[in-house]
Amino acid sequence: MAAGTAAALLAALGGILWLAARRFVGSSVQRLHQGGDSGLMRGKTVLITGANSGLGRATAAELLRLGARVIMGCRDRERAEEAAGQLRREVWPTGGPDSGPTSGGAGELVVKELDLSSLSSVRSFCQEMLQEEPRLDVLINNAGVFQCPYMKTEDGFEMQFGVNHLGHFLLTNLLLGLLKSSAPSRIVVVSSKLYKYGDINFEDLNSEQSYNKSFCYSRSKLANILFTRELARRLEGTSVTVNVLHPGIVRTNLGRHIHIPLLVRPLFNLVSWAFFKTPEEGAQTAVYLASSPEVEGVSGKYFGDCKEEELLPKAMDESVARKLWDISEVMVGILK
Numbered sequence: 001m002a003a004g005t006a007a008a009l010l011a012a013l014g015g016i017l018w019l020a021a022r023r024f025v026g027s028s029v030q031r032l033h034q035g036g037d038s039g040l041m042r043g044k045t046v047l048i049t050g051a052n053s054g055l056g057r058a059t060a061a062e063l064l065r066l067g068a069r070v071i072m073g074c075r076d077r078e079r080a081e082e083a084a085g086q087l088r089r090e091v092w093p094t095g096g097p098d099s100g101p102t103s104g105g106a107g108e109l110v111v112k113e114l115d116l117s118s119l120s121s122v123r124s125f126c127q128e129m130l131q132e133e134p135r136l137d138v139l140i141n142n143a144g145v146f147q148c149p150y151m152k153t154e155d156g157f158e159m160q161f162g163v164n165h166l167g168h169f170l171l172t173n174l175l176l177g178l179l180k181s182s183a184p185s186r187i188v189v190v191s192s193k194l195y196k197y198g199d200i201n202f203e204d205l206n207s208e209q210s211y212n213k214s215f216c217y218s219r220s221k222l223a224n225i226l227f228t229r230e231l232a233r234r235l236e237g238t239s240v241t242v243n244v245l246h247p248g249i250v251r252t253n254l255g256r257h258i259h260i261p262l263l264v265r266p267l268f269n270l271v272s273w274a275f276f277k278t279p280e281e282g283a284q285t286a287v288y289l290a291s292s293p294e295v296e297g298v299s300g301k302y303f304g305d306c307k308e309e310e311l312l313p314k315a316m317d318e319s320v321a322r323k324l325w326d327i328s329e330v331m332v333g334i335l336k
C-alpha cells in the first residue's frame, strides 16, 4: 500500500516536472524584437483591434518594443486604459518611451474606442482615425468573440459573424484609403484553424433558422480567410498586402463563454497552463506578418508559427469569396 502511494506520488511529481519543463523550455517560434531589431517598426503606425487582452495585448507589447506607434482599438475605454497602463510599465519600466536603456527606441501607445458590434461605432472610429492619423502602416484585425450564446449586434447580425467578420470588413474598407496612401502597408487578419469546421450558408448568415455556437465561430473564421483572399485579389498592384494567420491554441480570455464547473476549473487551468501557448508565443505570427522584411510583398497567404500553411479548398473558393464580399458590402451598407 505504502509502495503504491509512493509510486503514485512519484508519478504525479514526474508529471508536474514534465509539464513545467514543457512550459519553460523556450518556444521554437522566432522572436523578432530580440537582437538588433528593436527599431524595426520605428516611424510606423499600427492599429490593433481588441488590443486590451490576450493576443492583441501581447502583439501590442511586441510591436511597441520594435518602435511602433500602436493604436489600441478597444470597445471598453476603462479596460483599454488599464491594459495600456500595464503595457507602458512592461515596455518602459523606467517611465517613458525615450527614457532609459531598456526602452530600445520603443514607440507610442494610444487608446481609441471601437466597438465592432456596432456599425456606427466603427464609422465614428474610422472618422476619428482619418481626422487624426496622417498614416496607417499596419492594420491588425485581431478582436474576436468565441462561442457566445445566441445574440445579435446593434445592427441585427449574429454576434460572432457580426464582430469577427462584418465589423472588421467595414473597418478595413473605411481605412483602405489611408492604408493605400501609406503604402507599402500591411493588413493582418487573425483567423483560426477551426475555420475547417465552418461553411458559409448564404441563406442564413445570421443563423436565425438554427444556431450552433461552435459552427458559427468556425464560419466567422472561414469568412476571415475568404475576406483576406478576396481583398488580396482586389489590392493587387497597390503595395498594400493582406495575410491571414492562425495563432495555435492560446491561453487568453477567449474561452469566457465556456462554462466549466468551479470544481474542475483548477484542472482546466493546469491543462491550459501546460499545453496552451502563452499570449506572447501566440502573438509571434501576427508580429512577424506585421513587421518582418521576409514577408514584404507577400499577400493572400495563410500562416501559422511564422510559416505559410496550406488551406482547405473551401477556404480558396474564389466564387464564394466574391459572393461573401458582395453580400457583406450590402450588410454593412457600403454598396457603391
Ligand SMILES: NC(=O)C1=CN([C@@H]2O[C@H](COP(=O)(O)OP(=O)(O)OC[C@H]3O[C@@H](n4cnc5c(N)ncnc54)[C@H](OP(=O)(O)O)[C@@H]3O)[C@@H](O)[C@H]2O)C=CC1
Binding pocket: 049, 050, 051, 052, 053, 054, 055, 056, 073, 074, 075, 076, 079, 114, 115, 116, 117, 118, 142, 143, 144, 145, 146, 163, 190, 191, 192, 193, 246, 247, 248, 249, 250, 251, 252, 253, 254, 255
Ligand atoms: N486563444 C486562442 O486559442 C485562439 C484565438 N484566436 C483568435 O485570436 C483573436 C484574439 O483572441 P484572444 O486574444 O484569444 O481572446 P481575448 O478574449 O483575450 O481577446 C479578444 C479581444 O477582442 C475584443 N472584442 C470582443 N468583442 C469586441 C467588440 N465587439 N468590439 C471590439 N473588440 C471586441 C475583446 O475586448 P474585451 O476585453 O473588451 O472583451 C478582447 O480585447 C480572436 O480573433 C480569436 O478568434 C484564434 C485561434 C485560437
Ligand SMILES: CC1=C(/C=C/C(C)=C/C=C/C(C)=C/C=O)C(C)(C)CCC1
Binding pocket: 146, 191, 192, 193, 194, 249, 250, 251, 252, 254, 255, 256, 258, 260, 268, 269, 272
Ligand atoms: C484557457 C482557459 C479556458 C479555455 C479556453 C479555451 C479552450 C479556448 C479555446 C479557444 C480556441 C481553440 C479558439 C480557436 O479559435 C477555460 C477552460 C475556459 C477556463 C480556464 C482557462
